Amino acid sequence: MASNRNGNGSIATENGSNGLPKITTKKSVNGICHDDSGPTVNAKTIDELHSLQKKKSAPSTPNTGTSTPFAQISDQERQKLQLQSISASLASLTRETGPKVVKGDPAKNQKVDHVHHHHVPTPTIAVSDSALKFTHVLYNLSPAELYEQAIKYEKGSFITSNGAMATLSGAKTGRSPRDKRVVKDKVTENELWWGKGSPNIEMDEETFMVNRERAVDYLNSLDKVFVNDQFLNWDPENRIKVRIVSARAYHSLFMHNMCIRPSPEELENFGTPDFTIYNAGKFPCNRFTHYMTSSTSIDLNLARREMVILGTQYAGEMKKGLFSVMHYLMPKRQILSLHSGSNMGKGGDVALFFGLSGTGKTTLSTDHNRYLIGDDEHCWSENGVSNIEGGCYAKCIDLSREKEPDIWNAIRFGTVLENVVFDEHTREVDYSDKSVTENTRAAYPIEYIPNAKLPCVGPHPKNVILLACDAFGVLPPVSKLTLAQTMYHFISGYTALVAGTEDGIKEPQATFSACFGAAFIMLHPTKYAAMLAEKMESHGATGWLVNTGWSGGSYGTGNRIKLSYTRKIIDAIHNGSLLGAEYKKSEIFGLQTPTEVEGVPSEILDPINAWSDKNAYNATLLKLGGLFKKNFETFTNYKIGKGDDNLTEEILAAGPIF
Numbered sequence: 001m002a003s004n005r006n007g008n009g010s011i012a013t014e015n016g017s018n019g020l021p022k023i024t025t026k027k028s029v030n031g032i033c034h035d036d037s038g039p040t041v042n043a044k045t046i047d048e049l050h051s052l053q054k055k056k057s058a059p060s061t062p063n064t065g066t067s068t069p070f071a072q073i074s075d076q077e078r079q080k081l082q083l084q085s086i087s088a089s090l091a092s093l094t095r096e097t098g099p100k101v102v103k104g105d106p107a108k109n110q111k112v113d114h115v116h117h118h119h120v121p122t123p124t125i126a127v128s129d130s131a132l133k134f135t136h137v138l139y140n141l142s143p144a145e146l147y148e149q150a151i152k153y154e155k156g157s158f159i160t161s162n163g164a165m166a167t168l169s170g171a172k173t174g175r176s177p178r179d180k181r182v183v184k185d186k187v188t189e190n191e192l193w194w195g196k197g198s199p200n201i202e203m204d205e206e207t208f209m210v211n212r213e214r215a216v217d218y219l220n221s222l223d224k225v226f227v228n229d230q231f232l233n234w235d236p237e238n239r240i241k242v243r244i245v246s247a248r249a250y251h252s253l254f255m256h257n258m259c260i261r262p263s264p265e266e267l268e269n270f271g272t273p274d275f276t277i278y279n280a281g282k283f284p285c286n287r288f289t290h291y292m293t294s295s296t297s298i299d300l301n302l303a304r305r306e307m308v309i310l311g312t313q314y315a316g317e318m319k320k321g322l323f324s325v326m327h328y329l330m331p332k333r334q335i336l337s338l339h340s341g342s343n344m345g346k347g348g349d350v351a352l353f354f355g356l357s358g359t360g361k362t363t364l365s366t367d368h369n370r371y372l373i374g375d376d377e378h379c380w381s382e383n384g385v386s387n388i389e390g391g392c393y394a395k396c397i398d399l400s401r402e403k404e405p406d407i408w409n410a411i412r413f414g415t416v417l418e419n420v421v422f423d424e425h426t427r428e429v430d431y432s433d434k435s436v437t438e439n440t441r442a443a444y445p446i447e448y449i450p451n452a453k454l455p456c457v458g459p460h461p462k463n464v465i466l467l468a469c470d471a472f473g474v475l476p477p478v479s480k481l482t483l484a485q486t487m488y489h490f491i492s493g494y495t496a497l498v499a500g501t502e503d504g505i506k507e508p509q510a511t512f513s514a515c516f517g518a519a520f521i522m523l524h525p526t527k528y529a530a531m532l533a534e535k536m537e538s539h540g541a542t543g544w545l546v547n548t549g550w551s552g553g554s555y556g557t558g559n560r561i562k563l564s565y566t567r568k569i570i571d572a573i574h575n576g577s578l579l580g581a582e583y584k585k586s587e588i589f590g591l592q593t594p595t596e597v598e599g600v601p602s603e604i605l606d607p608i609n610a611w612s613d614k615n616a617y618n619a620t621l622l623k624l625g626g627l628f629k630k631n632f633e634t635f636t637n638y639k640i641g642k643g644d645d646n647l648t649e650e651i652l653a654a655g656p657i658f
C-alpha cells in the first residue's frame with residue numbers, strides 16, 4: 001500500500017513501528033524543502049501572476065507610406081482622435097458639457113488619465129451631474145470579451161453546449177414596422193416614397209431630435225456603452241462606414257457578426273463614420289412626444305445620417321435599419337439594393353434569391369455545393385453583385401443537422417443565438433421549442449460557412465429566383481418567368497408571411513410586399529423594378545418563381561413542400577437543365593411550368609394534381625388571383641423604365657388573367 005515517490009526524490013516511506021508508513025523527508029542540497037521540482041511560475045505575487053496571463057494586443061500595424069491622413073501621427077495621438085470622435089457622437093446637443101468619455105471597462109478600475117473632454121471654462125450654473133460623469137466606452141470588443149460582458153451583466157445570457165451565446169431580446173422578438181419613422185424634410189419629401197403602402201411613416205426633424213437626445217442621455221447615464229465601428233458593402237468603391245452605439249454586449253456582438261469587420265489597420269484609419277445608430281434598447285420613447293404611438297420608436301434621419309432606437313431590444317432592427325439606409329444611398333449611385341441571398345457555382349454562375357422573411361433566402365443560398373456570397377442583403381452594380389453584410393441571420397426554428405448542415409455547424413463560439421430554449425444543465429439547444437418565440441435566430445460571421453466566397457462579391461447574376469411561401473398551395477413549385485412576369489412578381493412581392501419575424505403576426509397569412517421587402521425600401525418600388533429589369537435584360541438573366549410553401553392543399557390541409565425537393569429544383573435551375581425542360585402554361589397566372597424536374601415527383605409540379613379536392617383548388621386559385629389583382633391596382637398608374645410604355649404594359653399583362 002505504501003506509496004513511493006522516489007522518482008521525485010522528496011518523499012520516501014517505509015513502515016514504522018505502528019504499522020503506518022513512516023514519512024521521511026530527504027534533505028535537499030541547499031537545505032530548503034520543495035514541494036515540487038517542476039519549473040516555477042515567473043511571478044512573485046498573485047497580482048503579478050494575473051498580469052502575466054494577458055499580453056498586450058499586437059500593436060497596430062506599422063505606419064508605412066503616407067497615403068493615409070493618420071500615417072504621420074503617434075499611437076497616442078491616434079487614440080486621442082478616436083476618443084474625440086466617439087465623444088462627439090455621444091455629446092448632448094442641448095448641454096454644453098459632459099459626459100466625459102473614457103475607454104475601457106469600468107469594472108477594471110483603471111485610472112482615468114486619458115480623459116477626453118473639451119475644456120471650456122463653464123460658469124458654475126451650467127455644471128450638472130451629467131457633466132461630471134464618466135461614460136466608459138467598450139470599443140470594438142472581441143467576441144470573447146463580449147461573451148464575458150454579456151454573461152456577467154446581462155440576464156438571459158448563457159453559453160450553449162455548441163459554444164454559441166444564447167441571449168434574450170426582451171419583449172420584442174421581431175421587428176416593429178409600424179414604429180419605424182423617417183424624417184420628412186425638404187429633400188426627403190420629394191425623394192422618398194410616402195403614403196399608402198410605403199414603409200416610411202413620417203416624423204419631423206424636431207421630434208427626431210427629441211428622441212435622439214433621449215437615447216443619448218440614456219446611453220450616457222450608463223456606466224458603459226458599447227461602440228462598434230464597422231463597414232457595410234463588400235464593394236470597395238461603395239463601402240459605408242457605420243458606428244453603432246449600444247447598451248448591451250448582445251447588440252455589440254450581433255453587429256460584430258452582421259457587419260463587415262474592419263482589420264486593425266482599417267480601424268485605425270476609420271475616421272468619422274458615414275452613419276451612426278444610437279440604440280437605447282429597452283429604454284422607451286415618451287408617449288407625450290409628438291407622433292409616438294407606442295413605447296417603441298425606430299427613427300431614421302437621412303440628412304443627419306443617424307438612426308435612433310428606443311423601446312426595442314430586437315437586434316434585427318439595427319440590421320434592417322441600415323439596410324433601409326442602403327436602399328436610399330445605393331440607387332443614388334445607380335446601384336440596385338436587393339433583399340436577396342446570393343451564391344455562386346464552381347463555374348462562376350451567380351444566382352439571386354429574392355423573397356420575404358421565411359421564404360428560404362438563407363436556407364437555399366447556403367448550399368454545400370456552391371459558394372455563399374451572402375444570405376440577405378446585396379447590391380448589384382456595374383461590376384456585379386456584392387454582399388452588404390459580413391454575416392448571416394438564419395432562422396433556427398426546427399433547425400436540423402441533416403437538412404441544414406452548414407447552418408447547424410455555423411452555430412458555435414462567437415454565434416449569437418436569439419431567444420432559443422436550452423436544457424438548463426447540459427445547455428443543449430432544443431430548436432423545436434417555440435416557448436419564447438417562433439422567430440428564433442442565429443447570427444454568425446459569414447466565414448463560419450465553409451464555402452463562403454471571400455471577399456463576398458461575384459459577377460453578374462445568371463438566374464434570378466423569386467421565392468414565395470404560398471400558404472394557399474396553388475402556385476407551382478417552380479415556373480420559368482418572362483422578364484415582364486419577373487417584374488410583375490417582383491413588384492407584387494407575394495408570400496404567406498410565416499409567423500414571428502414581424503412582431504404580432506402569429507399565423508401564416510397572404511402578404512404582398514413590394515420588391516420582396518417593402519419594409520426596407522425608401523423609394524417607390526417601380527424605381528427598383530426598373531433597375532432590375534434593365535440589369536436582367538442587359539446581362540441576360542433568367543427569372544424563376546419558386547414556391548417553397550404548401551402543396552396538396554392550403555395551410556392546414558396540405559403540407560409544406562419538402563426542402564429536399566426544393567433543393568432539387570434549385571439545382572436544376574443552377575445547372576441549366578431546367579432551362580431546356582418541356583413546359584406547359586398554367587391557368588389564371590399563365591406561368592410556364594416544367595413537366596419534369598430530376599429528383600422531384602412529377603405529380604406535384606402541376607399543383608392541381610396534388611389536391612384531392614379539385615373544386616377547392618380552382619376556387620383557391622381564383623381567390624389568390626383576385627388578391628394579386630387587387631394588390632397591383634396601386635401600381636397601375638406608374639410607368640416603369642424610361643422611353644416608351646412597352647415594358648409597363650407588358651408588366652400589367654403579366655399578372656393573373658380571368
Ligand SMILES: Nc1ncnc2c1ncn2[C@@H]1O[C@H](COP(=O)(O)OP(=O)(O)OP(=O)(O)O)[C@@H](O)[C@H]1O
Binds near residue numbers: 501562
Ligand atoms: N421547401 C422549403 N424551402 C425552403 N425553406 C423551407 C422549406 N421547407 C421548410 N423550410 C424552412 O423555412 C425556413 C426558411 O427560412 P430562411 O431563414 O431561409 O428565410 P429567409 O428568406 O432567409 O428570411 P429572413 O429574410 O427573415 O432572414 C427555414 O426554417 C427552412 O428550414
Ligand SMILES: O=C([O-])CC(=O)C(=O)O
Binds near residue numbers: 175320356357376
Ligand atoms: O429583419 C429581420 O428580423 C429578419 C429578416 O431578415 C427579415 O425580416 O427579412
Ligand SMILES: [Ca+2]
Binds near residue numbers: 361362363376
Ligand atoms: Ca435570412
Ligand SMILES: [Mn+2]
Binds near residue numbers: 339357376
Ligand atoms: Mn431578411
